[in-house]
Amino acid sequence: MSDSIQLLPDNIANQIAAGEVIQRPSSAVKELLENAVDAGATEIQLIVADAGKSLIQVIDNGSGMSETDARMSFERHATSKINNIDDLFRIRTMGFRGEALASIAAVAQVELKSRRAEEETGTYIEIENSQVKKQEPVAFPVGTSIAMKNVFFNVPARRNFLKSNAVEMRHIVDEFTRVAMAFPEISFSLTANGQEIYHLESGSLKQRIVHLLGSNYTAKLVNVQEMTDYLNVYGFAGKPDIAKKTRGDQYFFVNNRFIRSAYLNHAVMSAYQQMIPADSFPMYVLFIDLDPAQIDINVHPTKQEIKFEDEKIIYAFVQAAVKHALAQFSIMPTLNFDLDPGIQQLDAVARPFTEEKKEHAAASALYNTFTQKNQAHLIESKSGLKHWKDFFPEAGKAATGQDAVAGKLEYEQEGAAIGRTAGTGHSLQLLENADLLQIHAAYIAASTNQGFILIHQQAAHERILYERYVTAAKGKPIATQRSLFPLTIPLTTPDAVLLQDLLPDLHVLGYEIELFGKDTFVIQGTPADVDQGNEKVAIEQMLEQFKHFNSDVKFSKREKLIRSLAWQHAVKPGRYLAQKEMKALAEELFACDQPNITASGNPTYIAFKNDYLERMFGR
Known part of the structure; x- marks a missing residue:
């Protein structure tokens, strides 16, 4: 029998390795941008077409490569940054593993042009499927241009797993943002399908944050800066009043490398404790500089997860730095001694x-x-x-011992049972002629044939809207009310890309929104049953809520959008309702297929039965 084990051909081995490094077009964007930074570039251009599926090109004015280096750069394990094992623990560059260009060449058609300052001509190399097709001299300015065309052209199964252009473009913008954020001293530009999306001049970190994340942060940033012998923590944190429902604008960089760390995020969150709502997230862009020997950055293929030698010290420093910054700028809560x-x-x-x-x-x-x-x-x-029971002997008796426990349990059990079955033919009914009572502008008390129910007005409205939108998505579009004066809404680039992806589904749900220039949209119409006058804020908050739901992968895009709109358009606590509005809300709730809970599983009402109410009063 012949031997079974054999070495894989280089092109197949490279494709397997590429599976970890190049997972989608944005992965290649990250690697190419990092290489440009390492080359000492002061200007970096990113050009993409078809969301990176057709073209990803990075052009820099860095040091460039010699003819030999240009050819060697596409070999596996080829790197200019590591000579011996000790170098692994002194890494301050971005790309260092020597797999990026080899992986890119394994799954795309690549064209490289590069020239060093001391050479008169540059080098042109064309590679396909890890094979060099052409190599020749070329006239080229100092620096490097790498063009990656037709990603996964030779791996159709991988290409089929790519998402829509809008989704893939969002990932590209995310990677671009992270690299550009880390190096504000470098000029960056991003052009997609011939349109320049970002043009970032070199400047301060604050200027870069505002350019990337939006001008609304201009006056809302608090400077964070703590310098020690062990490490430095610096950057900016957002004021509590701009905390959002999503963690989108949260960035950690260690030695200028973007990382993800739930542990360090917890340190920042604890610094904001009691300053923001429990379900909100602060904005921050924080940099940690420390000796590379104190960290291990080669623990994950994307290098976005690292290990600290002593993470507890890092946690304490980050928490203290943010707390000190908030206190220094009078953001921390203080006692108010001014008497009413x-x-x-x-x-x-x-x-x-x-x-x-x-x-x-x-x-x-x-x-x-x-x-x-x-x-x-x-x-x-x-x-x-006197004991309080002596003032209310009967009530005291009813509220003690086994009766109270039994009453509580029965209330919990019966209330839950009513909620579960109310929409499926149960005998619970609202009394037609009874007035409803709004409590604290958040709850509605309604009499029933069995007692009364306490409706949470926002939760109830969410359920009503959710079922309405689900019906619309299944083929019965919601009527659109055209705006007499269409509103223009400018967005940040990531939000603009997200909204453009959602436009077809929004149209089915009653919105008529059109792209109007770069990152700007015009709201021509809204669902007929939505109050006019707050469209801009509604769209912005809907996008935030969508990003909040976006962390849950089990939902489809349309389901996330429907839930976001239901939450956004639902009547919020604090709004007073007339009798007519309360009755309409209660009636529509009980006309729902599942009136007892919201889409996320929270109760919409609690039922109180007559016999339980009587027992509460010792009757």
Whole structure:
């Protein structure tokens, strides 16, 4: 029998290796941009076509390569940055593994042009499927241009797994943003399908953040800077009032390399504790500089996860740096000693506490039991105070012992049962002529044939809108109300790319939105049942909510959009409703297929039965 084990051909081995390094067009963008940075470039251009599927080209004015280096750069394990094992622990460059260009050449058609300053002519190399097709001298300015064409042309199965152009373009913009953010001293540009999306001049980190993430951050950034012998932490954190429902604008860089770290994110979140809502996320762009020997950056194919030698120290430094920055700029909460004018009129303030009143109070048994050490348990027996149950003997009896526990359990069980079956023929019905009561501008109390229910107005409206949008998505489009004065809405580039991808689905759901120049859209119409006048904010918040849902991969794009719109358009707590509005809300809720919960599983109402109410009052 012949031997079974054999070495893979180089082109197949390269394709296998490419599977880890080049997962999609944006992966190649990251590697090429990092190589341009390492080459010492001061100007870097990224050009893409067809969301990177047809073309990804990076042009830089860096050091360039010799003819030999240009040819060697496409070999596996070829690198100019590592000579011995110790170099692995002193890495300060971006690309270092020697697999990027070999992986790119294995899955695309590549054209390289490069020239060094000391040479009169440059080198042109054409590679396809890891094979060099052409190599010749070429006239070219100092620097390098690498064009990657027809990604995965030789791996059709991989190409079929690529997403829509809008999705792939979002990933490209993300990678571009991360590299450009880390090096504000370098000029960057991004051109897609002949249109320049970004043109970033060299400048300060704050200028780069505003250019990339939006001008709304201009006056909302707090400077973070803590320098120590062990490490430096610097960058910017957003003020609490601009915290969002998504973590999109959160960036960590270690030695100028973008990383993901739930551990360090927790350090920042803890610095914002009690300053922002629990379900909100602060914006931050933070850089950590430390000795490369203290980290291991080669633990993940994309190098976005690293290991710290002592992560607890890093955590403490990051938390302290952000806390100090927020406190320094008077962002931290402080006690407000300005008294409300109404307080000044109270007896406790207006009438002085005389010596006579003081002696009378000090002589009371209640005062003595409070002031005697370790006597708190004797307050009730010595002070002459009656037990609260003595004032309400029947209620006290009903609220103690097994009756109270049984009542609570029955309430929980019966209330849940009503919620589960109300939409499927259960006997629970709203009383037709009974008025409804709004409580705290957030809840609606409605009488039923069995007691009453307490409706959460936002949750109920979410369920109503969710089912309405689901029906529309299945083939019954929602009517559009044309705007008399169309609104123009400018967006950041990532949000513009996202909105453009959502336009077909939004049209089915009643929105008529058109692209109007670069990163700008015109809202021509909205769903007929949506209040007019707040369209711009609604679209912006819908995008944020969509990104929030986007972290859950089990939902389709349309499902995420429907949930986002239902949340956005639902009536929020704090809005007072007229009787007519409350009745319409309650009736529409119980006309839903599943009225008891929202799409995310939260209850829309709680039911209270008559017999339970009577037991609560000892009847």
